[in-house]
Amino acid sequence: MTLSSSRRRRSRQPAPASSAEGRQSLGQVVHPGGGGAPFGLHAELQKMTAQEIMDAKALAASKSHSEAERRRRERINNHLAKLRSLLPSTTKTDKASLLAEVIQHVKELKRQTSLIAESSPVPTESDELTVDKEADEEGRAVIKASICCEDRSDLLPDLINTLKALRLRTLKAEITTLGGRVKNVLFITGDDESTTCDHHSIQDALKAVMDKTAEDSASGSVKRQRTNINILQHRSL
Amino acid sequence: MTLSSSRRRRSRQPAPASSAEGRQSLGQVVHPGGGGAPFGLHAELQKMTAQEIMDAKALAASKSHSEAERRRRERINNHLAKLRSLLPSTTKTDKASLLAEVIQHVKELKRQTSLIAESSPVPTESDELTVDKEADEEGRAVIKASICCEDRSDLLPDLINTLKALRLRTLKAEITTLGGRVKNVLFITGDDESTTCDHHSIQDALKAVMDKTAEDSASGSVKRQRTNINILQHRSL
DNA sequence: AATTACACGTGATTC
DNA sequence: TGAATCACGTGTAAT
Numbered sequence: 001m002t003l004s005s006s007r008r009r010r011s012r013q014p015a016p017a018s019s020a021e022g023r024q025s026l027g028q029v030v031h032p033g034g035g036g037a038p039f040g041l042h043a044e045l046q047k048m049t050a051q052e053i054m055d056a057k058a059l060a061a062s063k064s065h066s067e068a069e070r071r072r073r074e075r076i077n078n079h080l081a082k083l084r085s086l087l088p089s090t091t092k093t094d095k096a097s098l099l100a101e102v103i104q105h106v107k108e109l110k111r112q113t114s115l116i117a118e119s120s121p122v123p124t125e126s127d128e129l130t131v132d133k134e135a136d137e138e139g140r141a142v143i144k145a146s147i148c149c150e151d152r153s154d155l156l157p158d159l160i161n162t163l164k165a166l167r168l169r170t171l172k173a174e175i176t177t178l179g180g181r182v183k184n185v186l187f188i189t190g191d192d193e194s195t196t197c198d199h200h201s202i203q204d205a206l207k208a209v210m211d212k213t214a215e216d217s218a219s220g221s222v223k224r225q226r227t228n229i230n231i232l233q234h235r236s237l
Numbered sequence: 238m239t240l241s242s243s244r245r246r247r248s249r250q251p252a253p254a255s256s257a258e259g260r261q262s263l264g265q266v267v268h269p270g271g272g273g274a275p276f277g278l279h280a281e282l283q284k285m286t287a288q289e290i291m292d293a294k295a296l297a298a299s300k301s302h303s304e305a306e307r308r309r310r311e312r313i314n315n316h317l318a319k320l321r322s323l324l325p326s327t328t329k330t331d332k333a334s335l336l337a338e339v340i341q342h343v344k345e346l347k348r349q350t351s352l353i354a355e356s357s358p359v360p361t362e363s364d365e366l367t368v369d370k371e372a373d374e375e376g377r378a379v380i381k382a383s384i385c386c387e388d389r390s391d392l393l394p395d396l397i398n399t400l401k402a403l404r405l406r407t408l409k410a411e412i413t414t415l416g417g418r419v420k421n422v423l424f425i426t427g428d429d430e431s432t433t434c435d436h437h438s439i440q441d442a443l444k445a446v447m448d449k450t451a452e453d454s455a456s457g458s459v460k461r462q463r464t465n466i467n468i469l470q471h472r473s474l
Numbered sequence: 475a476a477t478t479a480c481a482c483g484t485g486a487t488t489c
Numbered sequence: 490t491g492a493a494t495c496a497c498g499t500g501t502a503a504t
Binding site for chain 1: 478479
Binding site: 299302303306307310314330331332333 | 493494495496497498499
């Protein structure tokens with residue numbers, strides 16, 4: 001990519017030479033009639049006042065503008081400082097590098113938490129679906145499927161029907177519910193030797209079940225409470 | 238705080254009116270002798286070329302400068318976009334609000350992981366010390382102390398002596414080591430009724446033990462390996 | 475001397 | 490209309 005091609009301005013009209021001829025720098029405004037020029041007194045005064053009025057207006061506007069912008073910058077930098085304090089390595093003073101480290105840190109934390117969530121039987125707030133191939137103690141191929149989603153009365157029948165349609169047999173199921181959420185950890189295997197046992201078909205089928213919303217069959221079902229409950233119900237079959 | 242007092246500029250000299258009278262705006266440089274003024278031809282040409290040289294130099298410098306700044310901006314904004322994509326709620330388009338959400342998210346993730354680490358017997362890479370009051374099954378007050386730090390040969394004796402000095406009795410201890418790190422989870426209670434059992438003293442004493450570095454008694458002790466090992470040694474007594 | 479990074483003020487744009 | 494946000498070019502300091 002060339003340097004010039006990297007220029008992407010905002011979608012804006014081709015600068016229609018803004019009506020008022022752009023005042024320059026506005027910190028030290030030029031007064032065209034300010035040096036005792038040969039004008040009538042009232043004219044000069046009038047011009048002065050008019051100019052001063054314009055100046056005052058423009059200066060006030062510009063002042064508030066720049067101050068607002070300063071406040072915005074201050075907010076952003078405060079947030080960056082807070083982020084820097086939260087990070088383990090305080091060393092990098094550079095702003096862009098700081099953000100890069102924040103990205104790495106967020107990714108790392110997300111990785112850790114998702115790893116924890118996968119190995120935990122307690123359902124989380126976000127939907128999850130993992131399908132892993134494992135080795136049975138007899139060397140038989142076993143698939144461990146973990147499904148975490150909103151609980152509903154016909155989730156288990158749906159799962160059973162889905163697995164039956166795929167000609168799969170569930171060896172063990174750990175079902176844990178918490179506050180209207182449910183996490184099913186299924187250990188499934190092929191019904192016989194000639195069965196569709198690939199990841200993709202299983203994942204897709206289970207995802208379809210997971211994504212089914214709760215409004216079906218029982219049309220006017222009461223909305224279940226979603227607040228955190230300290231009661232943990234766990235049944236293993 | 239007044240508005241004017243909020244202005245804090247960088248530590249800079251009071252603007253010594255930079256030697257060359259500051260060229261203005263540099264995008265459309267004013268040519269003082271550019272309008273066919275009554276000068277000699279060679280003088281005019283010389284002036285023109287000199288001016289043009291200056292212009293070319295300055296313009297090139299300014300160009301590279303502005304382009305460098307543009308690249309910097311682009312880097313930062315790319316990082317911000319990446320952060321935005323990592324966040325759960327993509328809604329907030331505002332830049333400052335985005336950073337605020339990043340802060341919240343990082344805090345939340347840190348909270349979750351630290352919570353996990355506390356309840357896990359496996360030592361982590363960072364030193365940790367938690368002292369929690371718990372209830373015994375007989376209603377007796379029990380204190381659960383978790384200490385995660387670099388392992389050393391006299392850590393356990395130190396802990397024992399410290400607890401003895403505080404007249405505390407350890408009911409149970411779970412000691413888990415991994416790759417030169419150790420995590421001790423102690424369940425302790427008062428030796429008798431008149432014992433110093435408050436959090437602060439226990440926390441301080443244990444922190445002193447935890448912060449003791451490994452160079453003592455065995456002066457020239459060999460530096461233990463710090464790489465991750467997949468062997469997990471756990472003994473509960 | 476050239477590069478890098480930051481804060482600033484400003485024009486444009488959106489609501 | 491103001492208020493708020495953004496990208497931009499620039500001045501300035503540090504390396």
